[in-house]
Amino acid sequence: MHRDDRPSAVHHPAMTERQPWSELFGPIAADLPAVDRTLQGVKDVPFPLLADLIGHVLSKSGKKLRPALTLLAGRPFAYQSNLHRLIPMASAMELLHTATLVHDDMVDDAATRRGQSTLNSFVSRGATVLVGDYLFAKSADLVAETENVRVMTLFARTLMTICDGELHQLFASFNWKQSRDEYYHRINGKTASVFSTSTESGATLAEASPEQIAALRDYGYNLGMAFQIVDDILDYVGSEAELGKPAASDLRNGTVTLPALLLMERMTDRNPIKELFESGRNDQTLADTVALIRETGVIEDSFAVAQEFSRKAIAALDPVPDGEAKTALIGLVDALVVRSF
Amino acid sequence: MHRDDRPSAVHHPAMTERQPWSELFGPIAADLPAVDRTLQGVKDVPFPLLADLIGHVLSKSGKKLRPALTLLAGRPFAYQSNLHRLIPMASAMELLHTATLVHDDMVDDAATRRGQSTLNSFVSRGATVLVGDYLFAKSADLVAETENVRVMTLFARTLMTICDGELHQLFASFNWKQSRDEYYHRINGKTASVFSTSTESGATLAEASPEQIAALRDYGYNLGMAFQIVDDILDYVGSEAELGKPAASDLRNGTVTLPALLLMERMTDRNPIKELFESGRNDQTLADTVALIRETGVIEDSFAVAQEFSRKAIAALDPVPDGEAKTALIGLVDALVVRSF
Numbered sequence: 001m002h003r004d005d006r007p008s009a010v011h012h013p014a015m016t017e018r019q020p021w022s023e024l025f026g027p028i029a030a031d032l033p034a035v036d037r038t039l040q041g042v043k044d045v046p047f048p049l050l051a052d053l054i055g056h057v058l059s060k061s062g063k064k065l066r067p068a069l070t071l072l073a074g075r076p077f078a079y080q081s082n083l084h085r086l087i088p089m090a091s092a093m094e095l096l097h098t099a100t101l102v103h104d105d106m107v108d109d110a111a112t113r114r115g116q117s118t119l120n121s122f123v124s125r126g127a128t129v130l131v132g133d134y135l136f137a138k139s140a141d142l143v144a145e146t147e148n149v150r151v152m153t154l155f156a157r158t159l160m161t162i163c164d165g166e167l168h169q170l171f172a173s174f175n176w177k178q179s180r181d182e183y184y185h186r187i188n189g190k191t192a193s194v195f196s197t198s199t200e201s202g203a204t205l206a207e208a209s210p211e212q213i214a215a216l217r218d219y220g221y222n223l224g225m226a227f228q229i230v231d232d233i234l235d236y237v238g239s240e241a242e243l244g245k246p247a248a249s250d251l252r253n254g255t256v257t258l259p260a261l262l263l264m265e266r267m268t269d270r271n272p273i274k275e276l277f278e279s280g281r282n283d284q285t286l287a288d289t290v291a292l293i294r295e296t297g298v299i300e301d302s303f304a305v306a307q308e309f310s311r312k313a314i315a316a317l318d319p320v321p322d323g324e325a326k327t328a329l330i331g332l333v334d335a336l337v338v339r340s341f
Numbered sequence: 342m343h344r345d346d347r348p349s350a351v352h353h354p355a356m357t358e359r360q361p362w363s364e365l366f367g368p369i370a371a372d373l374p375a376v377d378r379t380l381q382g383v384k385d386v387p388f389p390l391l392a393d394l395i396g397h398v399l400s401k402s403g404k405k406l407r408p409a410l411t412l413l414a415g416r417p418f419a420y421q422s423n424l425h426r427l428i429p430m431a432s433a434m435e436l437l438h439t440a441t442l443v444h445d446d447m448v449d450d451a452a453t454r455r456g457q458s459t460l461n462s463f464v465s466r467g468a469t470v471l472v473g474d475y476l477f478a479k480s481a482d483l484v485a486e487t488e489n490v491r492v493m494t495l496f497a498r499t500l501m502t503i504c505d506g507e508l509h510q511l512f513a514s515f516n517w518k519q520s521r522d523e524y525y526h527r528i529n530g531k532t533a534s535v536f537s538t539s540t541e542s543g544a545t546l547a548e549a550s551p552e553q554i555a556a557l558r559d560y561g562y563n564l565g566m567a568f569q570i571v572d573d574i575l576d577y578v579g580s581e582a583e584l585g586k587p588a589a590s591d592l593r594n595g596t597v598t599l600p601a602l603l604l605m606e607r608m609t610d611r612n613p614i615k616e617l618f619e620s621g622r623n624d625q626t627l628a629d630t631v632a633l634i635r636e637t638g639v640i641e642d643s644f645a646v647a648q649e650f651s652r653k654a655i656a657a658l659d660p661v662p663d664g665e666a667k668t669a670l671i672g673l674v675d676a677l678v679v680r681s682f
Binding site: 045047049050103106107108124125126127129130131132133134136137138140141143144145147149152153155156157159160162163164166167168170171 | 386388390391444447448449465466467468470471472473474475477478479481482484485486488490493494496497498500501503504505507508509511512
């Protein structure tokens with residue numbers, strides 16, 4: 001259900017050479033191992049079975065994009081003196097993301113994630129739910145280490161926003177009557193809210209000014225929106241081999257994303273998405289719909305929307321002092337969105 | 342899976358007349374409506390479907406035992422001046438309890454709870470998980486209203502303890518090889534930890550001394566242990582009509598509780614629990630095992646263990662100033678445990 005930091009794994013033919021993320025993390029790269037150690041410490045529990053299950057979930061972790069955003073957002077401000085707060089916060093953002101994936105995979109009955117078996121594929125639903133709950137709790141415990149009430153509230157509300165977004169997606173399945181605002185609401189819940197909390201909390205803990213905190217929050221929000229739109233586009237333009245899953249899986253699962261919305265806006269004489277959902281989604285109708293999406297320019301239009309969010313992300317950074325961290329944040333927009341095709 | 346404040350609904354023949362709980366809540370009764378309002382406010386969300394599902398979960402709420410414990414624990418100290426912190430904390434304890442029940446019922450595939458349909462009986466597993474997650478997040482958000490980092494950490498760790506306890510119970514199903522310590526660990530997770538956090542947080546927010554905070558934590562822990570043991574006993578001595586579910590449901594579900602443990606300790610020549618689990622739990626073997634438990638005195642011995650925890654709960658209150666609240670806390674032990682048979 002969530003985009004899994006996929007761009008670097010997907011090699012779209014039109015893709016240009018991309019700078020490795022690790023280079024973009026330069027200004028905070030020295031502190032990422034502390035995040036890794038904090039995350040690995042989560043499995044140090046006296047209950048061996050729980051330790052094994054957490055270890056499995058954390059063993060093939062992502063690229064630490066969210067923790068890097070937290071640290072980069074704090075880097076231009078009182079960073080070193082607040083590193084003991086920034087590290088647990090950054091770790092909590094990754095753990096929150098991981099916990100939502102554990103529950104998502106159970107909700108979706110997904111068998112694999114990041115190339116390895118999901119928890120729900122080898123333990124019961126009950127155990128999966130409880131391990132996810134445990135990870136939510138542990139992430140809140142890490143946030144409490146910051147001793148900052150403001151980020152604790154922000155963190156709790158982010159989880160509420162995530163759940164709200166996921167519930168919207170769940171109940172909007174196979175409903176073609178959706179507005180672009182509803183789509184934006186859903187992808188804010190599933191992705192942008194976590195990005196904006198990552199950057200807002202980093203700036204807050206590093207004692208940035210209210211204006212700068214708002215700037216980094218807006219940067220995170222707009223980057224997250226662009227990131228998710230690109231992911232939703234890749235679902236249509238990637239091949240099964242590139243995506244590691246069948247192409248157009250969103251449409252197969254009844255999830256209406258931006259390309260499908262733009263197709264409906266564009267075609268006034270008929271509604272191919274309505275037809276697809278009402279057809280019982282046979283393979284031919286699905287292939288026809290995907291072909292329509294690929295050929296009518298809605299991919300390009302969707303990408304233009306993502307680029308618009310990217311521009312806003314970069315513009316938001318205006319109140320942030322120039323320096324290596326700001327350059328890295330701008331570079332991330334470039335790497336994650338602008339040069340993803 | 343959780344005891345649902347059942348004693349007042351169960352009328353065991355040996356039960357004496359019991360004081361209504363509402364009378365015991367006297368010293369804080371005037372403030373419970375504020376807790377109710379806070380809880381009802383949880384369903385005020387812009388998403389009508391989520392509002393409906395939360396409304397359903399909260400519509401038939403329990404007796405507010407956990408919120409009452411929070412308020413009573415704060416009552417002897419700086420209560421009025423901290424009421425704006427105590428009310429959200431008390432509400433959060435009830436919401437945490439409610440959220441765990443939502444996930445538990447899904448884990449157990451339970452169809453009813455508190456005499457009404459469970460969430461999982463009429464929406465998908467996915468929606469049930471997400472509504473539970475939302476309620477966890479909202480409870481953490483309420484705790485953040487206290488602006489007290491110590492209770493925020495305590496709250497997060499309590500959810501970790503609950504999950505740990507539930508996972509222990511899940512993985513110990515149909516395993517007769519369990520120690521009394523393992524049983525205590527599990528019931529601390531499922532019940533006593535929430536009781537002790539209720540009382541510890543109340544005392545903390547009302548600015549009790551460290552010694553008094555520890556006293557109220559210990560009171561809550563011991564009361565919770567006794568409360569759960571009584572519940573585990575009622576599962577054997579109540580009839581189906583009294584319990585609202587088949588008698589000995591724990592044994593049916595493979596959950597080994599104190600009476601079964603004591604039976605195994607007592608019978609050295611054979612192991613009836615092992616035999617039952619290995620028999621595939623046919624009705625006759627189950628009935629025979631329940632009869633053994635009822636006739637060999639292990640019910641009485643189990644009750645003696647509960648009473649020992651009750652005594653510790655009352656003894657723990659020593660550093661708490663005498664007054665109406667302390668009298669109520671002692672009365673609760675009496676009502677929930679001592680006079681439950």
